[in-house]
Amino acid sequence: MDRREPLGIAVIGTGRMGTDHVRRIDRVVSGARVTAVVDIDAGRAGAVAAGIDGCTAHTDAAAAMAAADVDAVLIASSGPAHEAALLTAFEYDLPVLCEKPLTPDAASALRVMEAEQALGHRRVQVGFMRRYDSEYVRLKALLSTGRLGRPLMLHNRHRNVASPPFFTSAMLISDSVAHEVDATRWLLGHEISAVTVLRPTPSAGAPEGLSDPQFVVLETDGGALSDVEIFVNCGFGYQVRAEVVCERGTARIGDGHSLITHTAGRWGGTITQDWTDRFAQAYDDEIQTWVDTTRRGEVTGPSTWDGYAAAAVCEAGVRALEEGGRVEVDLVEKPPLYR
Secondary structure (H helix, E strand, O other), X not given: OOOOOOEEEXXXXXXXXXXXXXXXXXXXXXXXXXXXXXXXXXXXXXXXXXXXXXXXXXXXXXXXHOOOOOOEEEEOOOHHHHHHHHHHHHHOOOOEEEEOOOOOOHHHHHHHHHHHHHHOOOOEEEEOHHHHOHHHHHHHHHHHHOOOOOEEEEEEEEEOXXXXXXXXXXXXXXXXXXXXXXXXHHHHOOOEEEXXXXXXXXXXXXXXXXXXXXXXXXXXXXXXXXEEEEEOOOOOOOEEEEEEEEOOEEXXXXXXXXXXXXXXXXXXXXXXXXXXXXOHHHHHHHHHHHHHHHHOOOOOOOOHHHHHHHHHHHHHHHHHHHHOOEEEOOOXXXXXXXX
16 A cells, blocks of 8 residues: 555444444544445445445455555454454455454364464464553553562453343453553563352342353463453443552452542442443544554554454453353464464
């Protein structure tokens, strides 16, 4: 591409996430424009494209990627469709931002990783947006100084108002705890070596048959423990919190105390109701960074290895949920491309 021109992006998937990214690229991010959208629903793709000057609508991802005005791809389709879209992008040697999961399972993620290695260079950034959240960035920077000493434990809380009707007990791990899996690996700089899932009696607010909440324990190869309370039908708000306990101190993020009111004998604030509000800044910064680095011919951020590792840990977590007990995580040797 001509680096003086905006980066032409094809957005694959025009559901809630894809449509929000189209809006973000069109109205928030600089240096890029949406030149194509892809969805198996032609009507939905056409409706999204109609609001963007010069944007074409497609039902076939390969046709969009072959267009002369497409320089990069943003994959926001459902997880099972990611592998095919990624492999097609590799055929055109296009840079990709792929929303998590990279793929739904470790075997398919490994195939994608092997295909990227065959190119000889990175092409994929995985959409673990918490790495771009200002609070997580500050926590990572603090830990990197070593002032608090070695991390011993990481406590995570992840709560949603309500789960969608299609949510299963396994999806609490694969779709929700996947974020804490990546955050644990990134913040601590460790790989996760084993997973245990404990299940209290389900909340009365959980749909019939859904094991909610769950308590997940992640062991790392650096000797730290990370626990996750996942509660997707808490009923009152969306909360993501993390506290790291180190040898010489602790640090906590996610309290959400940006505005406190005192009035009529009461004090308090508001609780975010949705992840798109809580992490709006993170998504904006993530996409802007991807656009900027892509225009420079670079690939940074969470890699295909990170997507593969998260998939492998989540697979072990689902096994621990379904079979009980502690399940070890089996990872292949990390390839040189991702070191």
